[in-house]
Amino acid sequence: MHRSDTARGGVSVAASRLARLALPVLLAASAAAQAQTLQVLHWWNSTSENKAISLLGERLRDDNLEWKSVLIPGGSGVGASIVLKSRVLAGQAPQVAQLNGPVTQGEWADLGLLHDLDAVAEAGKWERLLQPSLMAMVQRRGHVIAAPLGIHRINTLFYNRKLLARFNLAPPQNWAQFERVATRLQQGGVAVLAQSSEPWQIATLFETLVLAEGGAQFYGDLFVRKDARSFADPRLAQALQRLRAMKKWIAAPLQERPWTDSARQLAEGGAAMMVMGDFGKGELNAWGYALDGVFGCVAVPGTAELFLYDVDTLVMLAGDGADRRAQDKLALAVTSPAIQADYNQIKGSIPALRNPDLAKMDSWSRASWKLYARGSAVQVPSLTHRMATDELTRDAMVGAVHRFFVTDTVSVAEAQRQLALIAAATSRK
Structure with missing residues (x-):
């Protein structure tokens, strides 16, 4: 062999070795280059919500998907709905959106604005995987139109364990007990209730009072079926009276503030109790406050057997179809048992599954899941959080309840009349 041939052979061997060493890097770079970005419009902005989104983003990257948040701050989703509509009208729709509530989802689907997820549901065996009520909830006219992430229990009463222990008080199970506990706390110089006067937060408190006063059937007559006679019922009057009476347990002056501020007040001992969805638990955990340590959870008085x-x-x-495969992959991923378990553990909610990993749940989540799993008799859709009715009715009723709460000159009878008018008007739309 000539010297030049030997040299060429050595170069060839070296190049081959370099190619083999570089191949994994090139493949990884190629995969990264091919990763598909999906814009996801949502309103999750708290510490725990960001942690939950980060988890989703990490897991989706395993499927070569990139979650790009389009955040609409505000906490209640009102702004998000407006932004989503405007982006769709401008031809700039995101690929994915948080869109809570079966009525609202159905309206969007009827307009042809949503992809169906029929193939995803079949591939993921959603009929067997998801809670029956959840599977029914995400369908419209025989098609699956949404992917459920988790279920929040709204009628949750949080309490500061140290403050109640200081006065040898147990968390209240009914409203008579609540009054006694609140009186003792106030006499001891402790703020009773961490409560913002933000409209959706007042409406959240109100709907738990309606549920406590009238039960699931009456609640459904009001906010799901919009039965005209129900708005004149004494049980609604009693719930409104109790809502107004709650003002004496809230530090003056009333302030509109984010729900996270109320959670912080409770955790730091600035107030003894708080009515909030169990997303409050996720936030407290994210800050390092432990359930059954710093705080505890019970059902809002009078609602222990209802969810x-x-x-x-x-x-x-829906778009031009270019993102369809990536959208399907995302929907399949977020309903997988592994992601359901870890996401909901962070978020404070419970999985949408028939048979979740109970070992990954805290005591309140386990109790909530077992209650929810009993079926439709205990499951009540939230008005404030878009489960019970359409957006127009929801927004108008939240506004009416808020006006009643902050304006003492609005009588109980007038508030009942306004809610009845809203129900009648939106029923005819």
């Missing part, structure tokens, strides 16, 4: 629910769901916006 007032909100379901976080994602929908896939």
Whole structure:
């Protein structure tokens, strides 16, 4: 062999070795380059919500998907709905959106704005995987139109364990006990209730009072079926009276503030109790406050056997079809048992599954899941959180309840009349 041939052979061997060493890097770079970005419009902005989104983003990257948040701050989703509509009208729709509530989802689906997830549901065996009520909730006219992430229990009463222990008080199970506990706390110089006067937060408190006063059937007559006679019922009057009476347990002046501020007040001992969905538990955990350590949870008095629910769901916006495969992959991923377990553990909610890993749940989540799993008799859709009715009715009723709460000159009878008018008007739309 000539010297030049030997040299060429050595170069060839070296190049081959370099190619083999570089191949994994090139493949990884190629995969990264091919990763598909999905814009996801949502309103999750708290510490725990960001942690939950980070988890989803990490897991989706395993499927070569990139979650790009389109955050609409505000906490209640009102702004998100407006932004989503405007982006769709401008031809700039995101690929994915948080769109809670079966009525709202159905309206979007009827307009042809959502991809169906029929193939995803079949591949993921959703009929066997998901809670029956959840499977029914994400369908419209025989098609699956949304992917459920988790179920929040709205009728949750949080309490500061140290403050109640200081006065040798147990968390209240009924409203008579609540009054006694609140009186003792106030006499001891402790703020009773951490409560913002933000409209959706007042409405959240109100709907738990309606549920406590009238039960599931009456609640459904009001906010799901919009039965005209129900709005004149004494039980609604009693719930409104109790809502107004709650003002004496809230530090003056009333302030509109984010729900996270109320959670912080409770955790730091600035108030003894708080009515909030169990997303409050996720936030307290994210800050390092432990359930059954710093704080505890019970059902809002009078609602222990009922689950007032909100379901976080994602929908896939229809486009030119280029993103369809990626959208399907996302929907399949977020309903997988592994992601359901870890996401809901962070978020404070319970999985949408028939048979979740109970070992990954804390005591309140296990109790909530077991209650929800009993079926439709205990499951009550939240008005405030878009489960019970359409957006127009929801927004108008939240506004009426808020006006009643902050304006003492609005009588109980007038508030009942306003709610009845809203129900009648939106029933005819």
